[in-house]
Amino acid sequence: MVDVQAVLDGSRLDLSRMLTQIENQTETGQAALIELFPHTGRAELIGITGAPGTGKSSLVNQLAFHYRNPKNGEAPKKVAVVAVDPSSPFTGGAVLGDRIRMTALSGDTGVFVRSMASRGSLGGLASATAGMVQAFDAAGYEIILIETVGAGQAEVDIARLADTTLVVEAPGLGDDIQAIKAGILEIADILVINKADRPGVETTERALRSMLQLAHPVQRVFHHHGQDLIVDSPQGGEIPMWIPPIQRTVATDASGLPELLGHIADHRAHLEASGDLKRRERSRLAAELDLRLQQALVHRWEESLSPGAYDQTLDRLLDRQLSPQEAVKALLNGSLK
């Protein structure tokens, strides 16, 4: 049982119980999400992704600390961290590691950290993450940091949950790893080179710059008297296109953090001014709707299926009497009421 009103009133214990229900995708969790939904849509959603070894978790901790202890005179914000590891599809344990590290934040009731390892399908993970983000949003967390590890479709799916996505790199990762990141770069709103006190930082920055140009080929950047001139914004209009900035940081001593927070705020302002914030929210909700529709359609169809029809069709497939395409036709035509 979960007490939705207690979650809305700020009870950490009830929130924690609810998150477990949502993560396990129970009926209780689903029912709670329906009640919570009207209270969502207020939080700033920030995604942080990058390969293992980039120090991304320390960076997330620093970001959380700075939102809790702002230097610019603003009020502290409530911060939630959802750490997702889609790369470990079977093992139950949270590979993202020990949250006890977050000593600077421990005891601060304005921070809530939740780790999640993948348990089943990728679709299931993205949808559990979306549910958790909604729960934190409804519970009044103003900043939600969504941390994922790795590179690939899983990160892309989870990055779609965020308004602003940070892609974290570090000097000295192998060429192979750099190459693999080409895809993930294209989802970056801000590029971070963490561990920037290490050798090779210039090489990494140069590589990122040239990859950025590949990833955003519509932006023709001319070097003109030492300044970058951007032409051909495909949006046209008055709002210039967002060009992902590259920010160096050292998470262990927080250098570069104020600048990084500035880029995040700038990106948010850009999203609001351009209308992209509403567009991103719309496509996020559309993705959730599509997934749920798909599941519901399959479920309803399965219930209408006569017993044994599926297994018989599969047998004929194994015997090469039917192709998969013909099997689909046979199952759809024969079974639906």
Place this chain on the structure above:
Amino acid sequence: MVDVQAVLDGSRLDLSRMLTQIENQTETGQAALIELFPHTGRAELIGITGAPGTGKSSLVNQLAFHYRNPKNGEAPKKVAVVAVDPSSPFTGGAVLGDRIRMTALSGDTGVFVRSMASRGSLGGLASATAGMVQAFDAAGYEIILIETVGAGQAEVDIARLADTTLVVEAPGLGDDIQAIKAGILEIADILVINKADRPGVETTERALRSMLQLAHPVQRVFHHHGQDLIVDSPQGGEIPMWIPPIQRTVATDASGLPELLGHIADHRAHLEASGDLKRRERSRLAAELDLRLQQALVHRWEESLSPGAYDQTLDRLLDRQLSPQEAVKALLNGSLK
């Protein structure tokens, strides 16, 4: 246009054209797959996966070479290589690298190599790969090597296409990368430590051994007078459980290759004796059937939807008038004929 009979008769040019149609998931490609399907189910499907930097592509080349030039007096087998990179969801280029490396094989018409980078959804990639494997199988390729890069759900989905899955590691990869592999280990039928002439090979082997025990907790392995005794096979019966062997290789000079080929043959014999070969094929075809059914159900539902209904529902979702769950109900009840 593709000429299915020419593909069945062994024309490389027609096969190549057909693979392009299948990769792009065109109607022509789909129609060809229906015609090819009765001719499938004969090839040995071998999956090879591992992180970047493990030298997995060189190993694949060596395997292909050995199947073409068998040392044990057997006849050479026709070999296809499908190299898939699911980690690059946007970039079109084949990140897996230069197939020109395969100089030892170039000019050999008994080998066909095809690279594919991910273009859209993960589901799309796995299904395009499945289609390509079917085409090679029907075209008479006896050994199909399915190479993927990375770690995560994508590899798991692609590994499900194979009868025998090799997971490739290398000494000296970071602890982070080792940790990430915990999930992928559980799909391994054979573990390969490539680049085994490098320092740290003992550490890697020890780590793999302990991770194997985590991944297969039901197998209690006792060390008894220097021999491993396996007890508690969950299958019971006369066929012992398959314990993934760990094989060291150096792909650059082919050392360990004969032993690796032996493990692959042993695993195949085990699959046949235990009935697992048929079971794996059945679950592979079931997965393909499920995916196609899902797509067909969504497609049919979309066609029955009144124009504007979806967008209106999405608007109400954005305004928090409906939760996603309520939106699904409204769309399903209001629209289906």
